[in-house]
Amino acid sequence: MxxxxxxxxxxxxxxxxxxxxxxxxxxxxxxxxxxxxxxxxxxxxxxxxxxxxxxxxxxxxxxxxxxxxxxxxxxxxxxxxxxxxxxxxxxxxxxxxxxxxxxxxxxxxxxxxxxxxxxxxxxxxxxxxxxxxxxxxxxxxxxxxxxxxxxxxxxxxxxxxxxxxxxxxxxxxxxxxxxxxxxxxxxxxxxxxxxxxxxxxxxxxxxxxxxxxxxxxxxxxxxxxxxxxxTPAHTFVGYFIGSPGMNLFEARIDRTSADLQGSTIALGAAYGPIEGRAQIGIRPEYVLLGDEGLPVTVKRVEDVGRHRIVRAVLAGQPMNAILPEGTALPADPRVTFAPGKINVYADDWRVPPLLETTA
Amino acid sequence: MDKTQNNKAWFLVLPVLVLVAFSAVIPLMTVVNYAFNDTFGNNDFFWAGLDWFEDMITSDRLHEALGRQILFSAIILAIEVPLGIFIALNMPKSGFWSSFCLILMALPLLIPFNVVGTIWQIFGRVDIGLLGHTLAALGIDYNYTNDALDAWLTVIVMDVWHWTSLVALLCYAGLQSIPQAYYQAAKIDQATRWSVFRYIELPKMKGVLLIAVLLRFMDSFMIYTEPFVVTGGGPGNSTTFLSIDLVKMAVGQFDLGPAAAFSLMYFLVILLVSWVFYTVMTNLDRQETQ
Incomplete structure (x- = not known):
């Protein structure tokens, strides 16, 4: 051996x-x-x-x-x-x-x-x-x-x-x-x-x-x-692991926040300047549906047994969210992302936040 | 709701039935007719019962021809089957040379039987044949028209030349169907070349080998054209196999009654042997599965 x-x-x-x-x-x-x-x-x-x-x-x-x-x-x-x-x-x-x-x-x-x-x-x-x-x-x-x-x-x-x-x-x-x-x-x-x-x-x-x-x-x-x-190192990992895979949004990164076609999302960490195509990724498990946050359009809800998958559109881009059993879908659904669960990608590869690199 | 029964499709089989009746069944019944009757011409037939069959069964001439036939088939199978397997194992598995070998191997199979006979008849002649003359020049006393052993060797080598390809091509097809993973697994298990053959290649070739052996047995047991062209059954009767003897009897001597009885028995023997062979092989297969 x-x-x-x-x-x-x-x-x-x-x-x-x-x-x-x-x-x-x-x-x-x-x-x-x-x-x-x-x-x-x-x-x-x-x-x-x-x-x-x-x-x-x-x-x-x-x-x-x-x-x-x-x-x-x-x-x-x-x-x-x-x-x-x-x-x-x-x-x-x-x-x-x-x-x-x-x-x-x-x-x-x-x-x-x-x-x-x-x-x-x-x-x-x-x-x-x-x-x-x-x-x-x-x-x-x-x-x-x-x-x-x-x-x-x-x-x-x-x-x-x-x-x-x-x-x-x-x-x-x-x-x-x-x-x-x-x-x-x-x-x-x-x-x-x-x-x-x-x-x-x-x-x-x-x-x-x-x-x-x-x-x-x-x-x-x-x-x-x-x-x-x-922390998927590549968007493929995010997409391949998990069911459904990670949500990816085209965004503009501005140090601690991401600009999603006019809506601002706090990233919970600081990032340096991004070169190339910038995306943010968030797992459907960490997408919280409620009365606060950014407005989304719900397209479809799939019941897979132990939870429901909500297929929706956020800022013109498709998004999946997981709705735990027993939770009702709000009449005017809005989403927030769980803090610290957002990953930032440049040309499909993960960019570590600044603190992570210095530490 | 009951399904409408419409069996008119059976009429579509009719042309084939008529064709087979005229080409096979009616001629066969004529042979059966001759086998149980005697005639002196003018379409006058006398009932002969089983006399011709008794004659034939006790005939020394037929026993000798049968003995030669069995020996011939045994030798042919003993050479062509192992040789065919050996060639198939050593043929290139892909690329240009694989196609080249396949075409080369298929060539003898495409040559008409009497042409094969003629090729070898000339090839072996001592005066002008390439083989015969070369052997004579080397001081080897070879003459298939005089020497029974030489005649046998010539006929056997000719058949091997003509038909080994068939066995090789069938085995090759069997080998090609083995997935690469088997060879890879064998490498990982450190199997020897012999083990790979014994436990992977041979079992996978078994099905095609069964067909190859059956075809070669039937064909060699009925062989007529090639040895007839080369040796005409001689010298003496040494290469007179069953078919040659049968033709001599029916066409040469015009003994239609005995020849017809002979034909029927010949046909039944081949049928019987093939059936026994096939049944035994498939039963072995079934036993192993259980």
């Missing part, structure tokens, strides 16, 4: 990339700490899988280095990296029994049969497939097959990291939750570095200690779920 360092890494699938647009993965520096549980979150086609395949050695990066601890493994083949990977769709050896499937990586490495037997038992218990051990894998359901894939990924104790490429896509919703919990338990027990690729924010936020959000071939933010929610 070791720390995984990506240094000046970039990848393009074309042989002669001409511009930045040709890169599936733009240059990045990143360190995955030993024993961390990471989620790699992003929309489809943002470079998540490419990054994962570079770490496992299935894809060689066009530039930059991959280090496991101090060892440079950029050119090392997959077999030399001691990595486990679970793919999006179940990969099982159909003609083998479940037990043989689970023990395959261990047998190939010439492990002691007694050790293999005990290890297979343990993994089988974990994925709930003990009764099926003697059964051939081909007749099983997609669920069961994916559980075997997960089991095979975790059967080796000495791996540098376990990589999951959207592993729960084919699993039933109730099983998803259970398996995710088991993965988390396993992480606590063995302390493997785990990197979990997903486009599902709930999956990412519940599984990982640290969530890495990717957008258009770039890592835009790495942080705890709380950081991603409160």
């Amino acid at each position: 070791s720390e995984i360092t990506l240094s000046k890494l970039a990848h393009s699938y074309s042989a002669h990339p001409t511009g930045e647009a040709d890169y599936a993965l733009k240059e990045l520096d990143h360190v995955w700490q030993d024993g961390g549980a990471y989620a790699l979150l992003g929309a489809s086609g943002c470079g998540k899988t490419t990054l994962l395949n570079i770490i496992s050695g299935l894809v060689r990066p066009s530039q930059g280095r991959v280090l496991f601890g101090d060892r440079d493994v950029t050119d090392a083949p997959t077999t030399a990296r001691n990595i486990a990977q679970v793919f999006q769709f179940p990969v099982v050896y159909d003609t083998m029994t479940v037990a043989d499937n689970l023990s395959f990586p261990l047998r190939n490495r010439g492990m002691d049969p007694a050790y293999i037997a005990s290890r297979v038992q343990r993994i089988a218990r974990m994925i709930g497939m003990e009764p099926n051990l003697r059964q051939k894998a081909r007749g099983l359901t997609a669920d069961a097959k994916q559980k075997i894939s997960l089991g095979r990924g975790m059967v080796r104790e000495d791996v540098n990291a376990i990589l999951f490429d959207e592993p729960l896509t084919v699993i039933d919703p109730h099983m998803k939750w259970e398996l995710r919990t088991q993965l988390k338990d396993l992480h606590r027990q063995f302390g493997h570095t785990m990197i979990y690729v997903t486009h599902d924010q709930t999956e990412a936020l519940t599984f990982a200690d640290k969530v890495v959000v990717m957008y258009d071939g770039r890592v835009v933010q790495m942080g705890t779920p709380d950081q991603l929610f409160e």
